[in-house]
Amino acid sequence: MARKEDVIKIFPQSIRNLFGQGEWNLDELQEIRLRVNAPLLIVYQNKEFYVSKKGKISRTEENAFVVTKNEIRETMEYVSSYSMYAYEEEIRQGFLTIQGGHRVGLAGKIIMEQDSIKSMKYISFINIRLSHQIKGCANSVMPYIRQENGIYHTLIISPPRRGKTTLLRDVIRQLSDGDKKHRGMTVGVVDERSEIGACYMGIPQNELGIRTDILDCCPKVQGMLMLIRTMSPEVIAVDEIGSREDMEAMIYVMNCGCKLIATIHGSSIEDIRRKPILQKLLQERIFERYIVMNSQEQIGKIAEIFDCQGNPLYNRMEVTMC
């Protein structure tokens, strides 16, 4: 119920009415897309639908509800709690996180200052990605990550929108809380895009465990070093690594005795091997476990797990998250 209300209250009355009339289950809603003078689109049960003026979902554009400029403006007012000035930094980055951990992506006219983005105006495109926390979705991979008295340095490889952040979130939660057989570990999370913890006013909206410290909206490189200096974590978790600076910071973290869990965009180990910056990861055997998520089948399925030498530990293990 709270989840439904968190989402509904960011829309103007006209769109709220659609959600009120709709007979579909908001818990299975994944995305809502608003574009000026274009139909309201939703991603529901992994498929895209139009929403009719009567709040019914349909695969055809006929009678679709069309979003107006005013509705986008009002949505922005509610998303920012009537305080656009307070979210300038987030708007500059193109997204903000609302109560409930849902992510609101924005697009419009970019204002440049010298070579960097100063601001965004005429926001005309809004994409609301509903936060999904699936507790227990990492149950099947935990035995491959854990070792006696600790864990392995682990890299989760996945194409976009296949559930890597959801998996990482549950891995963090399970490591932090511990269980009957394993003690809980202090986990530091550098949440650059506020996706893992989905902090709203400093409070994580997703459950990341009782021993987890989060640096919200912090660049990965600075964040990893800060956590080492300030929070003495046993494990550091980061999402979507990729730059040379990220690699250097990760090696520093590992040399400090911390274990690292990271995610990266890719479809397979070979895919990672082809990227010049990432080759080093494999050559120097920086990570001890590679979890590859399936790029074709249902979201959240694990395709393979490898050790540091690239030997398969598991193949086509099916872990359904959604």
Place this chain on the structure above:
Amino acid sequence: MLIRVLGIVVVLLASCGLGFRISYELIDRIEDLQQIKRVLIMLRGEIKYANTPLTEALSTIAFRVPIPWTDFLKEIAETMDACDGSTFPSIFQKAQKKYLDRTSLLPKDLSRFSDFGANLGYLDKEMQLGSIDLYLEELEAEMKDAKEKVEKNSKVYRIMGMAVGVLILLVIL
């Protein structure tokens, strides 16, 4: 005879009271303008130094101002928090009508304050601060003008009140 004396006293008290009331209205208006200024300065600080969203900023300021300002700010913050689908200008205007109409502010002061409220929140930081600064300058000028009026007219209203009372008595008697 006693009734006549009582009547004279009542008429004199009423007319003097009216004169004093009008003169105090002028002073109270300055107090109310001063109160708007205080709210704006605090809001300015919250926006400039802490980037605080309006809901939080108004709730914080509500604890530092007297009634009816505290109720006015609390009501805005609570309605915003409820996110009932109202626009900010309408929330601001409703609360203003409910709590500030009984202050000594003139209709032109209330109208200017309402215009300021309509622009709150949707502007970027620079423009938001600019809008507050502009209103502060206007308030300063308005207060200066009001103070001059008090100095000039306050005594006149009191004496006029008394004189009107005496005049009424002369006509009746």
